[in-house]
Amino acid sequence: MDPVSVLLSVVVCIFLFKVFYGEKNESQNFPPGPKPLPLIGNLHLMNMKKPYLTFMELAKKYGSVYSIQLGTKKTVVLCGTDAVKDALVNHAEEFSGRPKIPLFDDTSKGHGVIFADGENWKVMRRFTISTLRDFGMGKKTIEDRIGEECDCLVEMFKSHDGKPFDNTLILNAAVANIIVHILLNHRFEYQDPTLLKLIKSVSENVRLGGRPIVMLYNTYPSIMRWIPGSHKTIFENSEKLLNFLKETFTKHRDQLDVNDQRDLIDTFLVKQQEEKSSSTKFFHDDNLKILLSNLFGAGMETTSTTLRWGILLMMKYPDIQKKVQDEIDQVIGSAEPRLDHRKQMPYTDAVIHEIQRFANLAPSALPHATTKDVTFRGYFLPKGTQVIPLLTSVLRDKAYFKKPEEFYPEHFLDSEGKFLKNDAFLPFSAGKRICAGETLAKMELFLFFIKLLQKFTFQPPAGVEVQLTCGDAMTSIPLDHKICALPRNY
Numbered sequence: 298m299d300p301v302s303v304l305l306s307v308v309v310c311i312f313l314f315k316v317f318y319g320e321k322n323e324s325q326n327f328p329p330g331p332k333p334l335p336l337i338g339n340l341h342l343m344n345m346k347k348p349y350l351t352f353m354e355l356a357k358k359y360g361s362v363y364s365i366q367l368g369t370k371k372t373v374v375l376c377g378t379d380a381v382k383d384a385l386v387n388h389a390e391e392f393s394g395r396p397k398i399p400l401f402d403d404t405s406k407g408h409g410v411i412f413a414d415g416e417n418w419k420v421m422r423r424f425t426i427s428t429l430r431d432f433g434m435g436k437k438t439i440e441d442r443i444g445e446e447c448d449c450l451v452e453m454f455k456s457h458d459g460k461p462f463d464n465t466l467i468l469n470a471a472v473a474n475i476i477v478h479i480l481l482n483h484r485f486e487y488q489d490p491t492l493l494k495l496i497k498s499v500s501e502n503v504r505l506g507g508r509p510i511v512m513l514y515n516t517y518p519s520i521m522r523w524i525p526g527s528h529k530t531i532f533e534n535s536e537k538l539l540n541f542l543k544e545t546f547t548k549h550r551d552q553l554d555v556n557d558q559r560d561l562i563d564t565f566l567v568k569q570q571e572e573k574s575s576s577t578k579f580f581h582d583d584n585l586k587i588l589l590s591n592l593f594g595a596g597m598e599t600t601s602t603t604l605r606w607g608i609l610l611m612m613k614y615p616d617i618q619k620k621v622q623d624e625i626d627q628v629i630g631s632a633e634p635r636l637d638h639r640k641q642m643p644y645t646d647a648v649i650h651e652i653q654r655f656a657n658l659a660p661s662a663l664p665h666a667t668t669k670d671v672t673f674r675g676y677f678l679p680k681g682t683q684v685i686p687l688l689t690s691v692l693r694d695k696a697y698f699k700k701p702e703e704f705y706p707e708h709f710l711d712s713e714g715k716f717l718k719n720d721a722f723l724p725f726s727a728g729k730r731i732c733a734g735e736t737l738a739k740m741e742l743f744l745f746f747i748k749l750l751q752k753f754t755f756q757p758p759a760g761v762e763v764q765l766t767c768g769d770a771m772t773s774i775p776l777d778h779k780i781c782a783l784p785r786n787y
Contacts, residue, residue: 395666
């Protein structure tokens with residue numbers, strides 16, 4: 298039988314099963330939403346490359362809490378700052394679950410921290426946060442390490458002599474070295490073949506993750522896993538990264554000194570030894586492998602992409618770039634940028650916040666799940682309901698931002714030019730699933746951005762107009778582009 302016939306046969310079987318044995322008693326008080334079609338649900342309405350655009354559009358009709366059906370699975374979408382914060386902050390425990398997302402679950406199997414759930418997630422998250430702190434997150438030790446990496450990055454930018462170049466790989470490598478230092482106690486040269494392979498695996502997966510076939514895989518995993526496509530490449534890339542990490546922590550185990558814990562791997566392996574006498578086992582090799590993968594991928598890709606957006610926006614708005622540089626010159630001059638300078642630099646701080654808001658890096662965020670039956674804003678959500686907190690609706694909320702679609706640093710400045718916090722600034726999400734590396738990411742963004750603007754003025758290549766359009770990917774990445782880094786006097 299040919300593949301098309303097999304696929305059609307499976308589809309018909311699933312449809313008949315749902316008709317005769319499917320769930321009949323949906324809550325009468327479930328959030329409203331568009332009427333689903335048999336089998337495909339509301340997939341015909343979706344922008345398959347940028348689903349968050351469809352979610353935003355549907356919110357105009359159905360409100361801040363509504364449901365949509367992808368295939369045969371119902372999902373609740375939360376739209377707007379008030380609804381998202383109400384769920385993630387005021388009902389933090391009830392919305393702290395993580396549903397099984399087939400593409401990721403097939404690789405992580407519930408291990409690690411990002412895609413884990415239940416007690417395993419709680420243990421791994423506590424370990425991650427405490428160990429990141431122990432190895433310098435938010436402290437002077439890691440600030441010094443970031444400063445050293447800034448110097449290496451500056452030298453790489455200088456080597457292009459003001460000529461056009463693509464900064465993607467260089468920024469990925471610089472940011473990767475910070476998380477690699479914490480995880481592996483190592484630093485790679487920017488052209489190290491091993492580092493380049495790891496970066497390629499993560500970056501390619503981020504790009505491929507935004508393709509329509511991935512949404513189809515997550516909707517119909519039992520069918521799509523038999524069909525060729527880019528989802529297969531994602532699995533292959535993940536396997537390459539996991540194999541490298543396993544080889545690395547195996548070497549660490551051979552050299553482990555309980556009294557001299559060099560990095561996160563050592564700390565995990567010590568916990569593993571301590572747990573041998575316990576009946577519960579969380580510190581096993583599978584958890585370590587996936588945890589390292591989670592932290593490397595998230596620790597590199599998000600921060601480096603935000604920095605790329607930052608440089609792109611400075612090229613687009615040279616007057617804003619000049620104001621940032623004037624503040625740098627006034628407050629820091631030729632000295633080394635330090636975190637302590639932030640409170641003396643309200644305009645620069647506002648610009649960095651606005652870069653994060655405008656970049657809108659995780660527009661849909663990762664889905665959450667309800668951990669128990671919950672009544673939320675008048676609707677009943679059964680335990681296990683998949684929930685999408687639409688972060689783009691928060692970062693673009695007209696009720697909180699004067700010009701939500703524009704790059705406008707004044708969103709974070711008061712009438713006197715002092716830095717102004719905004720309740721809708723949630724680029725790291727909120728609640729119990731807030732990004733575990735938020736403090737580290739903020740340090741990196743400030744120090745890398747300041748150092749680059751201290752040393753260079755950024756311009757587009759001659760005759761090129763700067764485009765602020767997002768590429769198609771799992772996160773909001775800029776379109777491929779080149780930059781010119783013109784050295785300044787400092």
